[in-house]
Amino acid sequence: AIGKIKQGDVVLDLGSGAGFDAFLAAKKVGNSGKVIGVDMTEAMIEKARANAKQYNFENVEFRFGDIENLPIENNSVDIVISNCVINLAPDKLKVFQEAY
Secondary structure, three states, X not given: OHHHOOOOOEEEEEOOOOOHHHHHHHHHHOOXXXXXXXXXXXXXXXXXXXXXXXXXXXXXXXXXXXXXXXXXXXXXXXXXXXXXXXXXXXOHHHHHHHHO
């Protein structure tokens, strides 16, 4: 999905961890776009926020939450990405329903 991201898109990263994929997406969306990372681990959210600050990513935000019940307004993103996280969710159908 990273290849389909374009300038101005709003991207949601499910299970964003320390932010690596979110930062790759942030470079593609540019200043006119935004990336929202969601992770269920407070420590990873804190690490991702620290990384964003350290590397001056102003178009990325990280939110604490469950990918089966996303803390995101419906119909507010253009692309959803996830790297090795959905397979860990107990209710995969719910994850895809939330993402869609």
